[in-house]
Amino acid sequence: MGLLLALITGILYSAAFYMMLRRSLVKLIIGLVLVGHASNMAIFTMGRLSKGNPPFIAEGAEVVTEPYADPVPQALILTAIVIGFGIQAFAIVLIKRVYQETRSDDLDKLQTTDDGLVRIVKAKRKKS
Amino acid sequence: MSLLLPLFIPFVAAVLCLAWWKDRRVQGWLSVVGLAAMFASALKLLFTVRAEGIQVVNAGGWDAPFGIVLAADLLSAIMLCVTALIGFTVTLYSIPAVDVKRESYGYYPLLNMLIFGVSGAFLAGDIFNLYVWFEIMLMSSFVLLALGGEKRQLEGAIMYVTINFLSSAIFLAGVGILYSLTGTLNFADLALRLGSVPETGLVTLVSMFFLVSFGIKAAIFPLFFWLPASYHTPPIAVSAIFSGLLTKVGVYALLRVFTLLFVQDIPYTSTVLMILAAITMIVGVLGAAAQWDFRRILSFSIVSQIGYMVVGIALFTPLAIAGTIFFLIHNMVVKTSLFLISGLVHHVKGSYKLRYIGGVYRDHFWLSLLFLVAALSLAGLPPFSGFWAKFILVKAGIEAGQFWLVLVVIASSLMTLYYLTKIWNEVFWTNEPEELDDPEPHTPGPGPLWLMVLPVGILVGITLAIGLNAEPIFDLAKETAEQLLGREEYINKVLGR
Numbered sequence: 027m028g029l030l031l032a033l034i035t036g037i038l039y040s041a042a043f044y045m046m047l048r049r050s051l052v053k054l055i056i057g058l059v060l061v062g063h064a065s066n067m068a069i070f071t072m073g074r075l076s077k078g079n080p081p082f083i084a085e086g087a088e089v090v091t092e093p094y095a096d097p098v099p100q101a102l103i104l105t106a107i108v109i110g111f112g113i114q115a116f117a118i119v120l121i122k123r124v125y126q127e128t129r130s131d132d133l134d135k136l137q138t139t140d141d142g143l144v145r146i147v148k149a150k151r152k153k154s
Numbered sequence: 155m156s157l158l159l160p161l162f163i164p165f166v167a168a169v170l171c172l173a174w175w176k177d178r179r180v181q182g183w184l185s186v187v188g189l190a191a192m193f194a195s196a197l198k199l200l201f202t203v204r205a206e207g208i209q210v211v212n213a214g215g216w217d218a219p220f221g222i223v224l225a226a227d228l229l230s231a232i233m234l235c236v237t238a239l240i241g242f243t244v245t246l247y248s249i250p251a252v253d254v255k256r257e258s259y260g261y262y263p264l265l266n267m268l269i270f271g272v273s274g275a276f277l278a279g280d281i282f283n284l285y286v287w288f289e290i291m292l293m294s295s296f297v298l299l300a301l302g303g304e305k306r307q308l309e310g311a312i313m314y315v316t317i318n319f320l321s322s323a324i325f326l327a328g329v330g331i332l333y334s335l336t337g338t339l340n341f342a343d344l345a346l347r348l349g350s351v352p353e354t355g356l357v358t359l360v361s362m363f364f365l366v367s368f369g370i371k372a373a374i375f376p377l378f379f380w381l382p383a384s385y386h387t388p389p390i391a392v393s394a395i396f397s398g399l400l401t402k403v404g405v406y407a408l409l410r411v412f413t414l415l416f417v418q419d420i421p422y423t424s425t426v427l428m429i430l431a432a433i434t435m436i437v438g439v440l441g442a443a444a445q446w447d448f449r450r451i452l453s454f455s456i457v458s459q460i461g462y463m464v465v466g467i468a469l470f471t472p473l474a475i476a477g478t479i480f481f482l483i484h485n486m487v488v489k490t491s492l493f494l495i496s497g498l499v500h501h502v503k504g505s506y507k508l509r510y511i512g513g514v515y516r517d518h519f520w521l522s523l524l525f526l527v528a529a530l531s532l533a534g535l536p537p538f539s540g541f542w543a544k545f546i547l548v549k550a551g552i553e554a555g556q557f558w559l560v561l562v563v564i565a566s567s568l569m570t571l572y573y574l575t576k577i578w579n580e581v582f583w584t585n586e587p588e589e590l591d592d593p594e595p596h597t598p599g600p601g602p603l604w605l606m607v608l609p610v611g612i613l614v615g616i617t618l619a620i621g622l623n624a625e626p627i628f629d630l631a632k633e634t635a636e637q638l639l640g641r642e643e644y645i646n647k648v649l650g651r
Contacts, residue, residue, distance in 0.1 A: 046316070054312075058319050065323040069330030099333065102282055106326055109289045110319075116296055117315050123300070124308045136309040 031071040038064035049133045051121045058117060062110035066103045073099025156202050157209045157226045159195035160234045161273050163188050164241070168266035181262040182249040188266065189245055192273075193238035200231040204633070208647040210279070218648050219340035223279030225648050228634040229479065230276045233406055236486045237276070239616070240398040241269045243609035247494055248391040250605040251501070256302050256389065264301070265395065268294040272399050276406060279648055281329055282339045284407065285322065288371075292318050295400060298392050299384065310384035317380040321370035328363030335360065342648035345414050345641055354418050361416035361423055365408070372404025374464055375434040378457045382441060385456070386449035386506075390497030393449060397456050398490035402482060405463045409478065412467055413638040420470055427468035432562045435461030439569040448496040448506040448581065451573055452489070455532070458566055459485050465547055465563060469554045475635035477546035480628060484531070484539040484620060491528045491613035495521070498606060499581060508580035515582040520607070522582045524614050529574040531617045534567050539620035542628065 038060055045057030076095040083090050125131060167188030171181040203209055203226055213222040226234075245265060252261055271291030278284040296318075300311040333339060335356060336347040351357055366377065373381040381401070385393050416423060438458025445451045463485070466478025496506060498521055503511040515522040531538030534545075544567060551560040620627055637643060645651075 046320075051312070054316060058316065061320060061323045065326040065330070068327045069333070072330045072334035074334060096337075098339075099330065102326075102329070102333070105282070105286065109286070109322075112293065113289070113296070113315070113319055113322075116293070117319070120296075120300060120308065120311055120315060123303060124312060127303070127305045127308055133312075136312065 027077070028071060028075055031067065031075070035064055035067040035071055038067060051124065051131050051133060054133065055114070055117055055121060059110075059114055062106070062114070066106055066110075069099050069103055069106070156195065156199050157211050157224060157277065160192050160199060160238065161224070161270065161277060163192040163195060164266045164270040164273065168263045168270060171263040171266060172260075175260075178254070178257040178262070179249075182245070182257070185245045185262045185266055186242065186249070189238055189242040189269065192269070193235065193242055196231065196234040196238045199226055200228070200235055203228055203231045204630075208637075208644060210648055210650075217650060218279070219338050219343035222283055223340060223342075223648055224277045225279035225341075225644070226277055227644055228630070228637050229406070229409065232479065232483065232630065232634060233276045233402075234273055236483055237269060237272050237399060239613075240395060240486055240490050241265070243613050244391055244395040244398070244490065244494070246609040247394070247497070247606055250602055251391055251497060252389055253302075259301060261298070261301060264294050264298050268298060268395065268399070270294075272403055275403050279342070280340050281332065281344065281411075285325055285329060288325070288403070289322065291400070291403065292322070295396065299388050299396075301392075302389070304387070306387045310387035313380045314384040317370055321367045324363055324370075325367035328360055328367060331356070331360045331363065340648065341410070341414055342645040345645055346649075348415055348418065357416065358419045358422055361411070361419075362426075364411050364416070365423075365426070368404045368407040368411070369430070370404075372401050372408060372460050372464075373457050374460055375430050375437060378434070378438070378460075381457060382445075382450055382453040385453040386447065390449070390493060390500065393453075394490045394493035394497070397452065397493050398486045401456055401460055402486055405460060405467075405478075405482060408464070409467055409475075409638070412470075413475065414641055414644065417641075424468050424470050427464055428556065428559060431461045431464035431468050432559060433461075434458065434464060435562055435566040436569075439566045439573070442573045443569060443576070445573075446508045448499065448508065448577065449493070451577060452492055452496060455492075455570065455573065456489060458570065459489065459532075461566070462544065462547060462563065465559060466550065469547075469550050469556065469559075471550055471554055472632065472635045472639055473546060473553065474550035475638055476628065476631040477543065477550050479631040479634050480546055480624075481543040483627065483631075484543045484617070487613050487616050487620070488528050488532050488540065491524070491610055491617065492532065494606075494610045494613070495525050495528060498524075498610065501603070501606065503581075503586075508577065510587060511581050512584040513582075513586040524607075524610055525578070525582065527614050527618060529578065531621060533571040533574050535571075537621045539617045539624070542621065542624040546628070546631075 042057045042060035042064055045053045073096050076093050079094045081090050081094045081097050167185055170184055174180040209226045211224045212218060268291060271287055271294060274287035275284055278287050296315050299314055300307055335351050336344055338344055338347060348357055370377045385396055435458050438454050438461060442451045442454035445454060463478050463481050466474040499514060500506050502518055505511050531540040534540040548560050548563055
């Protein structure tokens with residue numbers, strides 16, 4: 027089981043990075059979603075998997091007896107899912123706005139943030 | 155209890171701002187008052203911590219390491235003070251400078267939430283909690299960056315959101331491995347248990363996860379490209395608060411994990427950090443020297459300054475850590491003031507592009523004076539605060555025998571002086587170029603100019619005060635460094651032993 031989950035985590039990570047490296051904005055978002063899931067799966071897999079051992083304290087005992095399923099990684103994942111969901115929702119709205127502004131889905135076309143040099147050359151030419 | 159006040163005040167201010175959604179003037183002044191109160195409470199916390207030692211609050215009454223712990227040591231308290239100061243001055247600057255459209259769509263609540271997240275990150279005593287505070291901070295910063303919806307801003311926001319989400323995912327994976335190694339998330343408990351983990355190689359591996367994640371946030375060498383591509387896109391008040399706070403939270407996190415948690419293989423981590431710091435300083439400075447936009451020069455300069463802070467962490471001696479802390483205090487103040495000055499120049503001359511502006515010295519002498527003090531301080535000329543910060547780092551480097559690193563520090567300081575001279579020449583000394591129309595439209599803020607100059611004056615005054623009176627700040631930094639390196643106090647206080 028652990029091996030299978032580890033493989034799935036690896037596949038998720040590689041799929042995520044592949045998608046993020048594409049030029050399309052929509053694929054970038056898919057990549058972001060996948061990388062979030064991959065991290066969650068990584069935490070889940072590393073949290074010492076245990077089957078059919080709920081973390082209940084047996085009657086008369088003071089602490090839970092080994093082996094038991096550790097609930098903490100799942101609590102972590104739950105928090106991470108909620109936060110990731112919020113960010114993904116924001117990112118989707120953001121790409122919609124970007125698309126409305128630029129009419130383009132191509133990341134390579136988004137270059138207004140570093141156009142300084144081109145304009146400077148023009149300004150210089152004008153000056154001389 | 156005094157620990158919780160700096161955390162609650164910005165949160166309450168954010169909520170109250172939302173209650174006065176329609177009245178942006180009330181929101182603005184409420185935030186200013188709130189942040190002034192936060193500054194006072196953070197100062198009080200600093201005095202308490204200095205007098206009585208580390209302050210700890212167990213949320214919900216669950217004892218560490220099971221519950222959520224908030225802990226304030228000297229480093230946290232110092233960072234909170236500077237954060238409140240930066241927040242206060244930037245908000246004061248925002249009132250006249252930020253346009254009505256942004257103010258009416260929740261600018262002030264977001265600003266308060268950002269500061270709430272940053273303060274939480276400084277107080278978190280639990281690594282997963284640190285992640286949550288990071289996300290609160292990032293979420294507010296995402297919206298602040300995109301608020302206004304200009305094309306440039308949206309494009310900058312895409313890069314910023316992507317890279318930060320990736321960094322958070324790496325952080326989470328690191329937390330997962332750390333938990334599976336030790337079975338705990340509490341900083342103090344982790345510090346204890348990591349010492350007895352048999353697989354030291356694995357611990358070093360996890361430390362690299364955190365180095366990459368916090369390195370992205372702090373913008374160290376191979377991971378900084380998002381910063382100069384996005385920091386100059388929002389209005390200058392937002393750039394200023396980002397430059398003053400966000401990357402420094404990354405440095406704080408590096409400082410925390412590499413002094414408290416990952417001290418098993420110091421020669422290895424130190425070497426990695428040292429190389430990264432050296433390249434960060436050089437690349438940042440070269441990038442800044444190549445730019446012709448006021449804000450982009452300053453953005454690259456953030457990167458190179460982060461390098462200096464990492465130098466201190468890498469050298470890992472009490473003096474070097476003290477140097478990093480001194481540098482953090484100095485740089486947060488100076489960098490914010492420089493960004494605000496670039497906003498003032500934009501306000502009076504209508505552009506950020508060096509080629510399109512000039513003659514500020516003749517027209518606005520006071521503005522040149524403010525820039526001169528801040529710039530010389532950044533470059534590290536005596537008697538300003540940057541000189542002492544760099545002096546401590548250089549001294550620590552020489553004592554540690556890392557002469558090449560010292561050489562890099564000094565060389566990049568010289569280069570810093572070069573790009574600041576470039577700004578000085580092009581913006582302040584040359585005549586105004588005739589009839590050059592900047593393609594970017596100029597929309598001056600509504601408010602009075604004196605209200606925009608006042609916060610810059612406060613920040614520059616503080617730089618000057620630190621520079622002329624460096625001894626008490628240095629003593630504080632040294633005390634903090636000793637507290638960080640002597641980890642027992644933190645561990646014992648948090649675990650209540």
